Amino acid sequence: MPYYLEPSLNVTVVSPTKVQLSNCANEITLEHQNVNLKDFLGLVDNPNFPACLEEQSNSDVLNEIFKFFIAHHFLVCKAVENHDALSLDLQVQNKITIPDYETTYPKCMKNIDLNTVNVFGKGVLFARVVKELINQSIQVFENPEPDKMGSGILLCCSDRPNAAFFKQINAIANKEKIPALFAQLNSNTAVVGPLVVPDETSCYSCYVHRAEPNINFVEEAAAIQQNKGNLLASKAVPSLYALETCFHVISQIVKFQNRAFHLCLINEVLELNLLDYQLDIRPVIRVPRCEHCYSEKNALPATAVRALI
Numbered sequence: 001m002p003y004y005l006e007p008s009l010n011v012t013v014v015s016p017t018k019v020q021l022s023n024c025a026n027e028i029t030l031e032h033q034n035v036n037l038k039d040f041l042g043l044v045d046n047p048n049f050p051a052c053l054e055e056q057s058n059s060d061v062l063n064e065i066f067k068f069f070i071a072h073h074f075l076v077c078k079a080v081e082n083h084d085a086l087s088l089d090l091q092v093q094n095k096i097t098i099p100d101y102e103t104t105y106p107k108c109m110k111n112i113d114l115n116t117v118n119v120f121g122k123g124v125l126f127a128r129v130v131k132e133l134i135n136q137s138i139q140v141f142e143n144p145e146p147d148k149m150g151s152g153i154l155l156c157c158s159d160r161p162n163a164a165f166f167k168q169i170n171a172i173a174n175k176e177k178i179p180a181l182f183a184q185l186n187s188n189t190a191v192v193g194p195l196v197v198p199d200e201t202s203c204y205s206c207y208v209h210r211a212e213p214n215i216n217f218v219e220e221a222a223a224i225q226q227n228k229g230n231l232l233a234s235k236a237v238p239s240l241y242a243l244e245t246c247f248h249v250i251s252q253i254v255k256f257q258n259r260a261f262h263l264c265l266i267n268e269v270l271e272l273n274l275l276d277y278q279l280d281i282r283p284v285i286r287v288p289r290c291e292h293c294y295s296e297k298n299a300l301p302a303t304a305v306r307a308l309i
């Protein structure tokens with residue numbers, strides 16, 4: 001069976017007697033193994049690896065290094081095609097994390113096409129996100145009609161708050177049972193999330209409802225959200241703000257694709273001030289009888305199972 005070095009692994013000579021091996025999960029220094037490690041790394045590409053280790057004069061040590069590399073996922077059995085560091089780090093994290101209740105797959109996952117994204121909106125953030133998704137080899141449907149949508153996640157982008165439009169996409173997501181992510185710029189603040197999983201999480205309408213008590217000037221905020229009566233719209237182009245926000249949007253899509261749900265903005269919203277870097281991750285608790293995500297089916301309690309002892 002061929003083995004491949006995990007592409008995000010770094011091996012650094014620290015001193016004549018120390019070598020450090022590192023990736024996102026491990027930073028391990030080995031002492032007095034510099035020569036053996038160099039020999040080992042030189043043999044991994046040998047077509048006869050790992051059998052060829054036996055032919056070496058230091059085979060005992062090399063076999064121990066082989067076991068050490070396997071145990072720490074520094075060697076993998078399948079060639080990794082995507083060399084993007086974020087995806088690689090997520091794959092390593094998935095291997096070392098013991099799944100718990102937080103990493104249970106959403107029920108709708110089996111119906112979702114992870115290689116496509118339906119992107120809704122317009123503007124600078126929208127254009128940049130579309131471009132970067134294509135760079136990531138993800139197929140993009142731009143503003144598809146509901147009947148022409150693929151079964152990929154819905155992604156809604158806007159250069160300014162636009163609650164009415166976001167609620168429309170939120171309603172489609174809940175009706176079609178397809179997850180959706182929301183991202184907007186509000187002046188110099190990036191607002192990314194929530195990532196909505198229909199029937200299982202709070203939705204965009206819940207977020208709007210929950211945000212209201214935190215707003216100091218409710219009338220003003222409502223007027224901005226509805227984009228009505230705007231006497232002068234900003235002529236400034238949010239290129240750099242969109243550049244920064246785009247990373248967080250793509251990162252969420254990649255995390256969702258890699259099933260790293262504990263790192264997704266599920267029931268959460270990221271608010272990042274792009275001038276002073278103040279960052280908040282705000283919880284979004286589901287609103288009982290929310291206009292979009294409530295259904296009688298979801299309101300029923302789970303079937304009780306009792307131990308008969």
Ligand SMILES: [Zn+2]
Pocket residue numbers: 202203204205206207286287290291292293294
């Ligand atoms: Zn809701």
